[in-house]
Amino acid sequence: MDVSVIGAGYVGLVTAACLADVGNVVMCVDIDSKKIERLKQGEIPIHEPGLDRLVERNAAAGRLRFSTSHDDAVAHATLIFIAVGTPSEKDGSADLSHVIACARELGRRIERDSLIVVKSTVPVGTNDQVRAAVRTELNACGRAAFVTTASNPEFLKEGFAVEDFMKPDRIIIGVDDLQSAETLRQLYAPFNRNRDRLIVMDVRSAEFTKYAANCMLAVRISFMNEMANLADRVGVDIEHVRRGIGSDPRIGPHFLYAGAGFGGSCFPKDLRALEHTAKTNNEPAEMLTAAMQVNARQRRIVASKIIRFFDGTLSGRTVALWGLSFKANTDDMREAPSLAVIEELTALGATVRAYDPVALENARSIIGNNKRVELVSSADAAIEQADVLAVMTEWLEFRSPDFERLKHTLKSGAVFDGRNLYDPAAVRAAGLQYFGVGRG
Numbered sequence: 001m002d003v004s005v006i007g008a009g010y011v012g013l014v015t016a017a018c019l020a021d022v023g024n025v026v027m028c029v030d031i032d033s034k035k036i037e038r039l040k041q042g043e044i045p046i047h048e049p050g051l052d053r054l055v056e057r058n059a060a061a062g063r064l065r066f067s068t069s070h071d072d073a074v075a076h077a078t079l080i081f082i083a084v085g086t087p088s089e090k091d092g093s094a095d096l097s098h099v100i101a102c103a104r105e106l107g108r109r110i111e112r113d114s115l116i117v118v119k120s121t122v123p124v125g126t127n128d129q130v131r132a133a134v135r136t137e138l139n140a141c142g143r144a145a146f147v148t149t150a151s152n153p154e155f156l157k158e159g160f161a162v163e164d165f166m167k168p169d170r171i172i173i174g175v176d177d178l179q180s181a182e183t184l185r186q187l188y189a190p191f192n193r194n195r196d197r198l199i200v201m202d203v204r205s206a207e208f209t210k211y212a213a214n215c216m217l218a219v220r221i222s223f224m225n226e227m228a229n230l231a232d233r234v235g236v237d238i239e240h241v242r243r244g245i246g247s248d249p250r251i252g253p254h255f256l257y258a259g260a261g262f263g264g265s266c267f268p269k270d271l272r273a274l275e276h277t278a279k280t281n282n283e284p285a286e287m288l289t290a291a292m293q294v295n296a297r298q299r300r301i302v303a304s305k306i307i308r309f310f311d312g313t314l315s316g317r318t319v320a321l322w323g324l325s326f327k328a329n330t331d332d333m334r335e336a337p338s339l340a341v342i343e344e345l346t347a348l349g350a351t352v353r354a355y356d357p358v359a360l361e362n363a364r365s366i367i368g369n370n371k372r373v374e375l376v377s378s379a380d381a382a383i384e385q386a387d388v389l390a391v392m393t394e395w396l397e398f399r400s401p402d403f404e405r406l407k408h409t410l411k412s413g414a415v416f417d418g419r420n421l422y423d424p425a426a427v428r429a430a431g432l433q434y435f436g437v438g439r440g
């Protein structure tokens with residue numbers, strides 16, 4: 001099929017590349033001309049494992065094209081995905097300006113009957129707004145093209161985005177008409193072979209399903225973090241508890257890891273947006289509010305432990321920090337817990353020597369002006385001259401450090417394990433002090 005994808009970010013680019021890889025011809029459009037130029041040169045603007053080969057292969061085959069022009073999107077296909085950002089407004093609601101701007105751009109150009117599929121995470125009712133915006137523009141231009149919309153929220157995880165798209169657990173399709181469902185069933189057929197992963201529902205339920213999924217996961221993490229903080233008080237190791245409860249099939253083992261809080265481009269903003277939806281509908285959203293409150297505290301937990309370790313005096317201290325991205329396998333720094341820790345420690349006069357395998361460039365654009373932060377190019381360079389080590393991201397290369405070396409390098413001999421990566425006994429056996437999250 002011919003498909004256009006608007007937005008070449010973490011979701012749009014992966015969607016475009018994966019759809020091209022199964023034989024579709026895809027036009028990927030973004031208003032960021034630098035991004036599109038880089039893509040045309042074969043450069044991938046984000047770190048996403050496997051995406052470079054996919055883009056290279058499909059661009060070379062002519063199945064994946066890039067443009068900054070909505071004209072090209074509309075001329076290329078009558079099946080058009082919107083995958084642009086929906087960040088938070090000040091009041092917590094989802095900022096739909098990019099989505100609606102896209103709808104208008106398309107409405108001004110569409111001449112053939114088309115299906116617009118909203119892949120961005122959007123509040124209930126947004127598809128109606130998209131359809132209305134398109135129709136207003138069509139009417140203004142005096143065109144009679146028939147445009148329908150469908151909701152197809154994306155569930156990929158950054159760091160595993162290609163794999164998740166190629167082998168989805170489920171494909172949620174929200175439609176108001178059978179024809180749109182059939183078109184999307186055909187498009188997704190290559191990803192839907194060994195069992196039917198398509199779940200077809202009405203548009204509003206599909207829009208809501210995405211928020212409910214992310215909020216459920218965020219609530220689970222905050223629940224475990226609350227348990228971990230209590231575990232710390234009562235001398236319990238939350239890692240034993242995690243294994244104990246995760247073995248219950250009603251609970252399951254995923255998303256039960258306590259740590260330094262969640263971040264990223266989705267959970268925080270989606271919690272805020274759903275809470276806002278609840279507020280505007282006069283419904284309480286106590287679970288969502290609590291999940292956010294717990295997380296706000298948790299993002300500071302590593303900094304709090306370090307501050308306590310130094311009795312509140314951080315001036316002249318250097319903290320080595322391993323991991324800046326909000327989780328492993330991505331360079332995404334949006335709302336990363338590392339930022340909260342850096343802000344708090346440097347405000348108290350500490351110097352932070354930080355390293356991340358792929359997020360240094362993005363980090364520089366956010367914290368490059370902070371004179372107390374040194375971004376360094378290796379884990380070893382981060383610990384040089386440092387008093388203590390804080391681990392903020394669960395990158396593989398941090399999983400099995402040489403504790404003897406850490407003991408000889410860290411001046412104050414302490415490891416703050418914000419992701420519970422280490423066996424406390426092994427760290428202590430090397431003569432280091434160990435501080436995890438909820439390790440008793």
Ligand SMILES: NC(=O)c1ccc[n+]([C@@H]2O[C@H](COP(=O)([O-])OP(=O)(O)OC[C@H]3O[C@@H](n4cnc5c(N)ncnc54)[C@H](O)[C@@H]3O)[C@@H](O)[C@H]2O)c1
Pocket residue numbers: 006007008009010011012029030031032035083084085086098101102119120121122154155156157158265266
């Ligand atoms: N990142 C994830 O892991 C993830 C997972 C599932 C769903 N989502 C959702 O998908 C959506 C996109 O997220 P993302 O992380 O890919 O965002 P992103 O910020 O990485 O990419 C968005 C892109 O859209 C472009 N854009 C904005 N307005 C445009 C317009 N009018 N025309 C063309 N391009 C335009 C931007 O330049 C940017 O490149 C969001 O709603 C997000 O909540 C994200």
